[in-house]
Amino acid sequence: MTASDPTSSAAGTTAEIQPGQYGAGATGQPLCDMACGAFATTAATGPEPVDFEGHVLYSASYSHYARRVLLARPELPGIVSAAAAQPLTRAWMSERLKALQEPSADMEESVKRALRRLRAEVMCVAIERDLRGHATLAEVTGAMTDLAELCIQHGLAMLGDDLAATYGRPVGEQSGEVQELVVVGMGKLGGRELNVSSDIDLIFLYDEDGETAGGTRSLSNHEYFIRLGRRLINLLADVTGDGYVFRVDMRLRPNGDAGPLACSFGMLEEYLVVQGREWERYAWIKGRVVSALDTPHAERTAALLARLTTPFVFRRYLDYGVIAAIRSLHAQIRSEAAKRSGGLAGHGVNQRSFNIKLGRGGIREIEFMAQVFQLIRGGQDPALRVRPTLEVLAVAVDRGLLPAAQAAQLCDAYRFLRQLEHRLQYRDDAQTHHLPTTPEEQLAVAQMMGCADWAALTARLAALQEPVAQQFEATFSDPDASPCEALWPGLVLEDQQARTTQDGPDQSGPDTEVSPCQRLQDAGFTDCTGLLDRLRAIATSLRYRALSESSRVRFDQLVNRALDLAARQKDADSTITRFIDFLEAISRRASYLSLLSEYPQAMDRVAHTLHASRWAAAYLTRHPQLLDELLDSDALAGAPDWPAFRRRLAERLLAADGQIEQQMDILRREHHAETFRILLQDLQGLLTVEQIADRLSDLADAMLEATLETVWRQLATRHCDTPRFAVIAYGRLGGKELGYASDLDIIFLYEDEHERAPDVYAAYARRLITWLTSHTAAGSLFDVDMRLRPNGAAGLLVTSFDAFRRYQLREGDNTAWVWEHQALTRARFCAGDAAIGARFEALRDEILRQPRDAAALRDEIVQMRGKVAEGHPNPTPLFDLKHDRGGMVDIEFTVQYLVLLHSGTHPQLTRNAGNIALLREAGELGLIDAPLAVQVGDAYRQFRALQHQLRLDGQGQARVPAEQVAEQTAHVRALWQAVFGAG
Template identity: 85%
Template sequence: MAAGAFAVTAAQALRPDGEGPRAGGDVLYSAAYSHYARRVLQARPDLPEILAAAVAQPLTRAWMEARLQALHAPSADTEDAAKRALRRLRAEVMCAVIERDLRGLATLGEVTGAMTDLAELAIQHGLAVLGDDLAATFGRPVGAHSGEVQELVVVGMGKLGGRELNVSSDIDLIFLYDEDGETQGGPRSLSNHEYFIRLGRRLINLLADVTADGYVFRVDMRLRPNGDAGPLACSLGMLEEYLVVQGREWERYAWIKGRVVSALGSPHAQRTAGLLTRLTSPFVFRRYLDYGVIAAIRSLHAQIRSEAAKRSGGLPGHGVNQRSFNIKLGRGGIREIEFMAQVFQLIRGGQDPALRIRPTLEVLAVAVERGLLPPGQAGQLGDAYRFLRQLEHRLQYRDDAQTHHLPTSPDEQHAVAQMMGCSDWPALLARLAELQEPVAQQFEATFSDPDAGPCEALWPDIVIHDSAARAQDNAQDPSHAEGDSAVPCQRLQAAGFTDCNALLDRLRAIAASLRYRALSEASRARFDQLVNRALDLAARQDDPDSTIGRFIDFLEAISRRASYLSLLSEYPQAMDRVAQTLHASRWAAAYLTRHPQLLDELLDSDALAGAPDWAAFRKRLHERLLAAEGQVEQQMDILRREHHAETFRVLLQDLQGMLTVEQVADRLSDLADAMLDATLETVWRQLATRHREAPRFAVIAYGRLGGKELGYASDLDIIFLYDDEHERAPEVYAAYARRLITWLTSHTAAGALFDVDTRLRPNGAAGLLVTSFDAFRRYQLREGDNTAWVWEHQALTRARFCAGDAAIGARFEALRCEVLCQERDAAALRGEIAQMRRKVAEGHPNPTELFDLKHDRGGMVDIEFTVQYLVLLHSRAHPQLTRNAGNIALLREAGELGLIDAALALAVGDAYRLFRARQHQLRLDGQVHARVAPASMAAQTAAVGTLWQAVFGED
């Protein structure tokens, strides 16, 4: 585009009918639609030529720096010269932005990015000019402890911090500095505090003072500690004390977008910015899931909407004074979209660093990626946000006014509609309503005050109110004491509870406890609501007494965590699912009570219904561990939280009858494999003695994990192999394995991960913790003096590579097949395995009359030993038996091969399946031993006995 193409006046830019700009490229759209741009163009004859060059490509920081250098020559390096140059630069940027935007050449991101770049450049340039000027009188501020020259740290809040600045926005700033001290090197000296206050005041004046050239940015300092009542600049120490002692919920929301916008060119500035991040992050992002923010945002939004309602009406077309509707603060407006994005950050940002980002649209994208927001809803929010921000800019283009209200005059409405590409004002309003209504509905669904549903107020009426009445009655007449429980017990009995006296005593003990009385007023109100709701939900179960007991244990465990109380108060459906979980399983109740952070999982109906995506799980886990690199405790907590959450999802599907026992075992085994892989990778990166980029190291699973029959509380039977010729390999991998075991077994604030048993390694507990692959091979193939026992070959039938170096894993699988396919003497093998079975039985005595599903004769161990015998004896002739396919499949295979009676093989397979299912149910019910009435399993144990007799020739 030639420079002369823009040599038109504002009048020439308009079509004769006044209906908008001329078609074609010879028109300044900014002059046609912006009163502000028209005034600037009239005052700056040089501007059309500058714009012609500027609008041909996206605006960049480099272009602005070049223009500032042209406008502010070094020879005129004074405050007044800087003021004039920055204001003239601002006019050029504004006109270029308006022109590119109205021509459809600029995205929303380019517009907000250009205004953000302008603000940062103005702040940094102003600080440089003013700092040099102050230095002539006061020198430079120096830290009392470090002796380093200090710099003013300017923090951009709000849309400046988020790089989302609109075209006529104020900039919200906070002025900070690192150390106290005094200035040095000038004729006069000031304390650092006073120096930075002076510098801050002059910076505000440089940016916001209205001169003949206008202003650069209006500056708002009210977000600083203590607002207008606080000092203009404060030290990091002062800020930290303020956030810890006085920081309020709305300030957490504000600090989400806080970002250093002053120059970070010096090591001191970079270090100070890092200190600021470490100081503010724990304030903004809590380590736990923080659902308390929902009520806080609800309250804040109510205040904002109330204020907006005083100045405008409801949604366009839905109320009086509709033409002055506020697109930022009104229903379905920009602020509601921002709130919905940032609630994810405040709730979950402490555990997921990916959510600690600033731009609203990026937050929505991460929320979709994390499964927190359905893509369709995120799309609606994103479309509305882009449209509203573009409309906001066009409203502000008209007169460079910080307005968010729709215009009231027909002329203004017509111009704005055309700027938005709509045929007329009603068309714009229709499009606006179409986009805002889903936003408003989503916001109300997220932040509406929940109604837990009707239930009789058994708590606290029957405990707290009744206790006060009893105390008063007993003081007047002690004879009332014996009957003072009659009425509340009757009410509990009427609700469906049986052991009413015990329940009443428990409730009274809670009401009188120090823990309950120490709760804040808000937490106590929520706790009262939840106990009452728990009584109502428990009464609906078929075993209300057991359910309410578990419920009370659970509520007492979470009572001091306001966030968990908030979650259950905000989401009644989560409370319903808690009731179902507590009722269904004693083990599940104990698990949830130990790990209350799992409450969050109860909100995701899609995750509870679907199968796990292990690739996505591994990717997410890898990202979270990398984000916490170097923070060992945090990484260990991440592993535990992710494992607990996935286990809980399996458990919930299990309790709902969605999974078979085999599916539960498969998922838990796959989960263990993923956790082992993640731990291997993370620990190796932190191992100081590592000698290669990736370890040549593998984890081999035995037992339940090896056979993919893992239960909820199963140990991991594992061994460690390496294949590395490096001279330091044995000691490096030994240290690695010890560190791995520590990471897997340590109890942290997030609980435990696994119990690990490594006694199946060569030579058991007396052997080396890690074994070279060659040594393991010789041991298993009995080459040399130190050789494997028969029972170790039995164990190999249920062993597999589960994590680490896949090449070692492949070599292990080949070796396993080679070992299992060795020729064996049937009689000797039969005797060895029968003898081992007797030893196992002696080690697990059953003093009861009940049948132990696992260890008693005719149970699971008999089936497993029988399968192991068949695999070891016949794999040489039938290699398909070496498949680690599980006992049921191997029994069927042996039957089809004619090694055992086929019908009997199926019957014993069915028995094994039933044994596992009953064992699983009993474990979920909290039973330590899986024992049942012998008669209930008589047919199954008879089939197992028949098979044992047929294979081993003994009863």
């Protein structure tokens, strides 16, 4: 077999189970107790335990292998009996290895013998503890993994010393450092879940080329490591009178059997970039250095290996193309398993040769379902890069990718199958995953699983495997991609042929065939000529011609589906235009084409989104990575969990610490995704305008907080661990009335007596603005407006709290204007140091409650309202919802006037509760007519809803026919007249 053969059992990967973490039921029982009943109860119907001169052992009665080993070594029953009283540990193995290694002139032979005898002892203790129900699955797999690592590391140390006598040590030609063989454990070994008769899949690597030094002869490093690797394989796999330690499989190395036994990191990197196959990505998920890591060189090379393999395994984008790849790989593996078992694998648990690993509902299907989450999303979410299958499933539940009930079914089946796998292998120390065929073997295995008979075991097995198989088939089934009517690309080809045949001078009159344009019209499109021109342009474009064959097939399917979905909408022409813009934008991203091909429901939701809103269509086209959000039905219906969102965002930013570009992209992707979820709920009519604004404001607060923390960690000039720095929100963010594309009106305050504080916080503020406003590969985050800081654009970027207090309280020559106090009515602390935030809120309350002259204040606000109107002229006959008289600005200025004038006697007005609530409060206090206050509040709500809808429709100016809002504007004008006495 070569490295390109994905059907080998070595090509797949399995799960990591950390000691003590998994393998027991919810009550802490061993898995055999969860299966068919307590082992001790059913064991009475099976063979009697064997008594070795007072050492009573179940292992000898159920395992032919254990019985042979125990009879061959008279001292072994006592060792096993004593060791079985405690969990297996690496420390115990190390002590036993020292005791077993005898002085000898042939050190290699002595080590061979000691390792094989150690393996026999570990096996017998594991079998004994497991069959007595004392060992969890994690203990058994962890013990076998510890044994493999101990043997590899002990063997490398002995063989290295032996080779040094002749060749010295390998030295890097660039660094001059002594080089070490880097042994990478793949598959079960890499995942720390070796079964009791598992092969170990290894890859041998080294860092630098060079030559050995210090010996009587010299070898190139390449030759040295190949020689060392061969001797290590022989040490572990050679069958002697004491058996073997582990079978070693080297076929996962670059180029498989055709490649060199040991390769350099440079060779590995080139191979992964140029030749790395899809199935090798699955294998490298589990890759882990298993040679000694207690030297600086070893730690450095392990980190280098991670940097080489992580980009190969985990794509930076959402990689839905892996679904089809895993589907294909699984089909090949299932076919190969069927051939090996006479065509019966996968037909059911009662078939004579059913394979619990590769068969339907088997171990491999559970592993694939975990790996699909890792491969699709692991590039963006480091939490999914863990190795254990059960841990991956737990992360998937935590991230909302997998329902908890489905994950529980998969975990129960996985634990059961892994325990059953061990019992099949305990019998004869054979690498088997096939159920037994003889009644005697069947009964023994059933009893080992705690079941009374074979029928009870197979019934339990079937009950666990069927949900696994159903989930697997639902995940990896090939969706029906055929459209209702295949209009593309055949339609354009027909059009081109018709144009060619009509070029001759003897052609006259229309075609008797239905024209392509007519077919589009019949499908439901009005502007069929424009649509046909657009489709023709795509067919002849370089972008379309440059697509790979698989991408073109998917693109063609999606265009047909888009035509079909758009034709069902009332505005089919505008919907298909948006659809084509979107599909062209994603055409070069195979993963997005794969997602829409694999998940028809996502395509349906795309159609709804594109139809519902021009702004939403443009947003999705700019950020196609948001397609992933269309698959999460729960997230599309539920309210945001902001504490969980903040934790998840902090985890991802911390995992990318020091990688500025990646962290900026993380912030943008998370913000876009959460915005899109709000948008989708909005388009479904699930949210009011107030709820949308609240959620967008809460999201902005969370993004600001995360950015503050991340940028401070990056700041080289920082003088303390936590900045005494706060962000104050004004305007729409301050009033929690943020829209989808609103700027952030913010200012920065600090309170810090350190002598370097002004310079440090100024640099910090500049960096913050850069992080918030820069356009990266993931798009933009926010536009920021800092003009509301003291002295506006001419003022300092960041202000000390004391200077801000004096400015606002008008102490000294440099003082705030009335309009700046107006702005304070919609200001609030939103991120940063909570103590500064509390002081700001207290100061705001103090300022708003200052006594003011009613006439002077009225004149100032009326004058300011006039300036705002002059700055926003409206030459159209339409009514501008925000700026025209009788609109939103009139309402806002009226509320601000009432707050500034009356808060001294009515402190409840200082609450930043929003214009509608403050109007109602003012009406209830008798400051304005109460019924009119309610009517104006309703008008404000109506204006905001209309403004919101117009923005979703892609209109830059929020203007409507005046008669549409005549009643509302009349109420607003009446209130303005009552308060200000002016028109």
